[in-house]
Amino acid sequence: MxxxxxxxxxxxxxxxxxxxxxxxxxxxxxxxxxxxxxxxxxxxxxxxxxxxxxxxxxxxxxxxxxxxxxxxxxxxxxxxxxxxxxxxxxxxxxxxxxxxxxxxxxxxxxxxxxxxxxLKFRPKGVRLEASATYHDSCSGLRELGVERQPRALLSAVEGLSLKPLPDAQSCCGFGGTFCVKYPAISNAIVDEKAQAIESTGADLLLAGDLGCLMNMAGKLRRRGSRVRAFHVAEILAGMGCGPAIGEEP
Known part of the structure; x- marks a missing residue:
């Protein structure tokens, strides 16, 4: 293929x-x-x-x-x-x-x-001792129906516990050019999202869209949060031990 x-x-x-x-x-x-x-x-x-x-x-x-x-x-x-x-x-x-x-x-x-x-694929031999919460991007969720698939894949990662994210389906505030056109509204939305992420007590924030992840990681960093952000593919591929999004390599 x-x-x-x-x-x-x-x-x-x-x-x-x-x-x-x-x-x-x-x-x-x-x-x-x-x-x-x-x-x-x-x-x-x-x-x-x-x-x-x-x-x-x-x-x-x-x-x-x-x-x-x-x-x-x-x-x-x-x-x-x-x-x-x-x-x-x-x-x-x-x-x-x-x-x-x-x-x-x-x-x-x-x-x-x-x-x-x-592909009916399920990762094998991947282990990560950590807790994570997952954010559903607006486009993936609403246009493509992507919700259960990343969670099904993450359930195969040994040692990883998933913590539900309150109001997980709400926008992170990025919205492509929305964050440039309406920065004050975007900032208010991502601030609420960051509070929800921190409330889970998770070590990691995962998602499938880098725009969302960069926006949320930036807000978390400015809040002094210990939560580290990764693209879901990095965790599934066993690449979650490197620098998180927004961290210096």
Whole structure:
């Protein structure tokens, strides 16, 4: 099975470990994995800002870059959601591009969903003596139905105890460009989220989207919290002993 890894901008620029962890997991599941060098941003920031023209330009590039793969997998619910849900919408009325967008959408999956729902994968031999709480990203949860899949995978990590996060389905306040347009509201939302995270008493904060994780990790750090943030793929791949998000390498 030939997989094209959609690395995502945030993994590429801020947390390559998350992408390498995704590759490791997919290979453990028996896949051949490639990350096309021609890939660029999925176009979500432009799309969410009403710039459909630039979003379409970026989407065409992604469609071209990932043609020929059996599946496209992203360690991000928001990027996968953009491709699966909004690419066909972007090319509505375009007889040439709409079928290609629909084809890519049907082949694209968020990482944990792909591992559980398509590959029926369960990690083996991974151990981490820690407690963790899990945040559900808005896009992954609402656009793709990603909720039980990461928890099912984490339940296979020996020594790891999962603590429920109060109001886990509430937004962290990042929201892509929302945090730039409405910083005061975004800060208030993430402050409530940080309080909820700390209330669990967990050692680790896990999630499947780096935007959420960077936002929450930054707030936790500013509050002087001891909670450390990791992409869920890092824990599942046995890479949870390195620097957390926001920590110096």
């Amino acid at each position: 030939r997989i094209g890894l959609f690395v995502t901008c945030l993994a590429d620029l801020f947390r390559p470990r998350a992408a390498f962890a995704a590759i490791k997991l997919l290979k453990q599941a028996g896949c051949t994995v490639e990350a096309p060098r021609a890939q660029v941003c999925c176009g979500q920031p432009a799309f969410n800002s009403g710039d459909a023209g630039d979003a379409r330009t970026l989407a065409r590039n992604v469609i071209d870059a990932f043609e020929g793969f059996d599946y496209v997998v992203a360690p991000s619910g928001s990027c996968a959601g953009m491709i699966r849900t909004h690419y066909p919408e972007l090319f509505d009325g375009d007889a040439a591009q709409r079928p290609r967008a629909e084809n890519l959408a049907a082949r694209t999956h968020e990482l944990t969903s792909f591992l559980v729902d398509v």
